[in-house]
Amino acid sequence: MTIGSPTLTPCPNLSKRVRQLHNEEAAIEWAKLGYSQMTKDHNLCDENECRANDLHTVKYVTKHTRDGCQCCFLRTDPRALRPIYDAGTFPVVSLTTENGSASLCVRAFQPGVEYIAISHAISDGRGNVNDSALPACQLLEIDAYVRKLQSTARPNAEPGWFWMDTLCIPSHLIISTEYKAETRASFKQSTEKAVGTLVLDADIRQMGRGFSYSEAFLRIQFSSWSSRMWTLQEAVLTPKVFLQLKDDVVDLDVIIKAHDKDANNLNLPVEPFAVYGNLRKYLSGLGGYSIRSPAHLAMLHQALRDRRTSNEVDKRLIVANLLGMDARSLSEAIFDQVLHRE
Known part of the structure; x- marks a missing residue:
């Protein structure tokens, strides 16, 4: 990369x-x-x-979990994210799998929603400078980490929800004058309100x-x-x-x-x-x-x-x-x- x-x-x-x-x-x-x-x-x-x-x-090149992997990228829809920022909160995401097909779900954070924040250095290949998307292999790995951590840290919480800048703050919203303050402020809010932060x-x-x-x-x-x-x-x-x-x-x-x-x-x-x-x-x-x-x-x-x-x-x-x-x-x-x- x-x-x-x-x-x-x-x-x-x-x-x-x-x-x-x-x-x-x-x-x-x-x-x-x-x-x-x-x-x-x-x-x-x-x-x-x-x-x-x-x-x-x-x-910059977004990495797969192993060399040679060519799995598809999964993305969050910016049209689903913008109303969340408009409402004065921030999004969290989870990975769902149905009939062998994986997809990302997005919801607005509200009090009572328990999630894990993901902390990473973008140079490790978990970022994306062009899209709010990551390879499915990466997301399956992150999902497994999050669910395992939640099972011990918060066993009664609804599992699978996490916040990650790559997916929750698309680059086009960061550079938008209208949304710059809201998206950058969400870095602080999403960290403070998480159950905890998982370092990758x-x-x-x-x-x-x-x-x-x-x-x-x-x-x-x-x-x-x-x-x-x-x-x-x-x-x-x-x-x-x-x-x-x-x-x-x-x-x-x-x-x-x-x-x-x-x-x-x-x-x-x-x-x-x-x-x-x-x-x-x-x-x-x-x-x-x-x-x-x-x-x-x-x-x-x-x-x-x-x-x-x-x-x-x-x-x-x-x-x-x-x-x-x-x-x-x-x-x-x-x-x-x-x-x-x-």
């Missing part, structure tokens, strides 16, 4: 960050794991920035249920998912974050608690995992965490330092959301302080 082929050597930016943030033992283990993001083209990266996940640097990332999904915590720290911290600004917002604003593994699913809080326990013993940096819980505390304003305080701004800067977004316009909205304010009220001074722009 990239301009060139996947690189044979690791990204220079990721390599530099591993050396800076971890000890030599961790760097050796990272190499044994096969590095990170090796399915991406890092030819445009340097030590200062990893650009492999930027949408505008690639010729190529590197994280290499982990099996018998993973070591040192492997988990490296896989997660240097994944494509951890390199994007939108995914930070999704992880902070959602009630629960679940990571899809190769053969299981794990609550991110389990990883965070293990990281906090082992940080000193393993010479691990605290920031990459503590940031999720701490940003939630600042947004709540409870327990001595003061929203939009200098400490809140400093932590948000630290959290966004190695994250990027393909759309510069999105930066202001994401910063505002993570400061608990309207983007129109975000001053240039605070925006510059968080991003440390020159």
